[in-house]
Amino acid sequence: MRYHTPENFEDASAIAAGADGVTRFLAGGTDVLVQLRSDMVTPDDLIDIKHIAGVHDITPLRDGSWRIGAAVTGAEMSENALLGQAWPGVVEAMDLIGSTQVQGRATLAGNLCNGSPAADSVPAMIAAGATVSVIGPDGSREIAVADVPTGPGKTALKKGEVVTAVNLPPRGHGGGDAYLRFIPRTEMDIAVVGCAVSLTRDGDTITAARVSLGAVAPTALLVEDAAKALIGSALDDAALEALAKAAEAACKPIDDKRGTIRFRTHVAGVLAKRAARIAYDRAGGAK
Amino acid sequence: MSQIHVTTTVNGDEVEFLCDPRETMLDVLRDRLGLTGAKEGCGTGDCGACSVTLDGRLVCSCLMLGAEAEGREIGTVEGIATDEDLHPLQKKFIEYAALQCGICTPGILVATKNLLEKNPDPTETEVRYWLAGNLCRCTGYDKIIRAVMDTAAEMRGAS
Numbered sequence: 001m002r003y004h005t006p007e008n009f010e011d012a013s014a015i016a017a018g019a020d021g022v023t024r025f026l027a028g029g030t031d032v033l034v035q036l037r038s039d040m041v042t043p044d045d046l047i048d049i050k051h052i053a054g055v056h057d058i059t060p061l062r063d064g065s066w067r068i069g070a071a072v073t074g075a076e077m078s079e080n081a082l083l084g085q086a087w088p089g090v091v092e093a094m095d096l097i098g099s100t101q102v103q104g105r106a107t108l109a110g111n112l113c114n115g116s117p118a119a120d121s122v123p124a125m126i127a128a129g130a131t132v133s134v135i136g137p138d139g140s141r142e143i144a145v146a147d148v149p150t151g152p153g154k155t156a157l158k159k160g161e162v163v164t165a166v167n168l169p170p171r172g173h174g175g176g177d178a179y180l181r182f183i184p185r186t187e188m189d190i191a192v193v194g195c196a197v198s199l200t201r202d203g204d205t206i207t208a209a210r211v212s213l214g215a216v217a218p219t220a221l222l223v224e225d226a227a228k229a230l231i232g233s234a235l236d237d238a239a240l241e242a243l244a245k246a247a248e249a250a251c252k253p254i255d256d257k258r259g260t261i262r263f264r265t266h267v268a269g270v271l272a273k274r275a276a277r278i279a280y281d282r283a284g285g286a287k
Numbered sequence: 288m289s290q291i292h293v294t295t296t297v298n299g300d301e302v303e304f305l306c307d308p309r310e311t312m313l314d315v316l317r318d319r320l321g322l323t324g325a326k327e328g329c330g331t332g333d334c335g336a337c338s339v340t341l342d343g344r345l346v347c348s349c350l351m352l353g354a355e356a357e358g359r360e361i362g363t364v365e366g367i368a369t370d371e372d373l374h375p376l377q378k379k380f381i382e383y384a385a386l387q388c389g390i391c392t393p394g395i396l397v398a399t400k401n402l403l404e405k406n407p408d409p410t411e412t413e414v415r416y417w418l419a420g421n422l423c424r425c426t427g428y429d430k431i432i433r434a435v436m437d438t439a440a441e442m443r444g445a446s
Contacts, residue, residue, distance in 0.1 A: 003291060003308035003354050026352075033350045034331045036309065046308065048355065075344065099420020100398065102332055104344040105351070187419035188333070 001043055005051045009135040009164050012047050017137040017160025019045045025162050026050070027071045028105035030098065031114040049162065058083055064170030067133075070109040070163050078103070087168050088282060089177030089196055089275075093124035096181060099188055109163040112145060115153040118191040122149065122220040123212035124179040127196035129169050136161035146212075149219040174201040176282030178275045181214070182267045184258075191215045192259040195247065195271035197230075201283040204234040211243070211272060216251040216264050223250040226272060235280045243276055244269030295356040297322065298366030306353035313337045315353035316363060324364035324393040328422065335421035338394035339363050345401045347420075364393035367400055375445075376400055376438045383434035387425035395421045399435045407443055411436060 006012040016023045021044030024032050035041040049055055055071035058080050066083060074094045077083060084091045090108075097106055097120050109132065111121045125145040132148060134141050137160040145166070148155050157163070177198035183189035194214030200207050211226035225246035233239030253264040290305040297320060304319045316322045316339070325348050328334035332350040339348045340362035348361075367374045376396055379385070386392045395418065402409060402417045409417070414435050415428075423431065 001308045003352070005357075026355075029352070029355075030332055030350050033311070033352070037311070037330055037349070050355070073344075098332065099335060100402075100417050101335055101338055101345050101347040101420045102350075104341070104346040187416060 002045050004045060004047045006047060006049070008052055009049070009162055012049055012052065012162050013135050013137060013160050015045060015047050016162065021045065023047065025113070027055075027107045027110045028073060030102050030106045031110060047162075055164075060086075064172065066168040068108055068166045068168065070165055071107055074098075074103040074106050074108075075100075077108070086171040087128055087177060089179045089198060089279065090121065090124045090128050090130070090168065093179035093181075093194070093196060094121045096120045096179070108166045112148055112166075113155055113157065113163060115149055115151070115155050116190075117149070117152055117218055117220065118194065118215035119220070120179065120181055120191055120194055120214065123194050123196040123214040124177065125166065125168075126212035126220055126222050127179075127198040127210045128177055129198070129210060131167045133164045133167060134161050135164055140164075142167070146220075146222045151218045172200065174207075174283050175199070176201075176279045176284070176286075178278035178282065180271045180275045180278070182259075182271060190258070193253075193264050193267040193271055194220075195268060195275045197272065197275040197279040199230060199276070199279050199283055201280065206230045206233055206235065206239075206280070211247065211276075213247060213250060213268055213272075216253040216268050218252075221250050223247055226250065230276060235276060240273045240276065243272050247272035291354045293354055293357045295358065296360045298361070298363060304353070308352070308354055310353045311349050312339070312351040312353050312356055312361070313348040315356070316348060316361075319353075322363050322365050325397075326390050326393060328390065333420070333422070334391070334394075335398065335418075336391050336394045338397045338421065340397060340401055343401075343404075345398055362397065364396050367396055374400065375442055376403070376435070379434040379438040379441070380431075383430045383437070385426060385430040385434040391421060391423040391425075395423070395431060399438075403435075403439055403442065407439060409435075409439060 023045045024043040026048040055069040057069045059067040111119045130145045179196040181191040181194040196212045199209040209227040209230040211223045214220045229242035248269045251265040326336040328336035332347045337348040
């Protein structure tokens, strides 16, 4: 295995594009190192992106949007009070991943690129309308987070492409988001179901919404019918019931040791309602 | 396979080593630097027995490559005591018998010292969540938590 520490993303991309064997980018390493050590994935070229300028920065931009460098850790996100005020759902989703030790290393970009259908931060990023900046052999492009995962362990990134940052849109006035997951214990587990809701209020009325589910399909889902159930409502009981029905209808889960199809489908509806209530309260100014 | 030359700081001392690119920081600490305090429990970042600090941030040394240590500062359990004087956490762990086999203890000491540096007055809930990634199969955690809470109170009183 060759270990590379490029000084910029163009070089990182060129190393990956020119490599014949298995290539992995290394940010926090909390997935890559586990795969390496268990002989699941043995890279011929491991490209550590942490020496590249800007990858550790959380940057609020003038238009209210945020740029989160590809090597920013969960702990650094949780310690950024302004980011937590703007996108509390994204921050709490990232914070649910692993232990304190894992939080010291794990990254949003890595959670996305690992391609797990149960990745906690991915539904939150999808609900937020996040994009990723990518540099590859054909130049740079911006992709919606919703379009990155294509199946378990698979992404839409092409050979030589590397995520440079995650972009969160301006939160704007009257916005709020939330992420909830079900696990059978309180910490250190993989989502049986995850649900993120991001919405905007004008007074009591919801004017925009995005709902995303994790761990109930081969990729995290953006559930447009669930968003439609919320938009125009004041989160009354009828809207919540319609939201739950739409969330359940979108589920295509597997049966496994952590949850049955029936259980996961039911919990998706329950979490959607609870996450919507939290997002609605946050959009109304609740801390 | 060529070895990588790394210069880093461990417990305040500058050290140099050669390592294989696949070698973890945990293996470097134990097999090349003779610092066997950090233990390998799971090797997958679940148990916390290999906990060290990296530039003051708590991490699992099994999920870090030795090559990544270049130019960074590593803190291990060996750096917690000063000469013959044990750290207050170490004294309290003995007083409370907050260990049995001792495999998890170095990781828990590194983790709790790091917590108390960031938060000198944690609630019991905060201590328990902070230590969620440090597994102990002997004591059942209660004595560990009590030792940490009492250390925190004592250190607040002393400062």
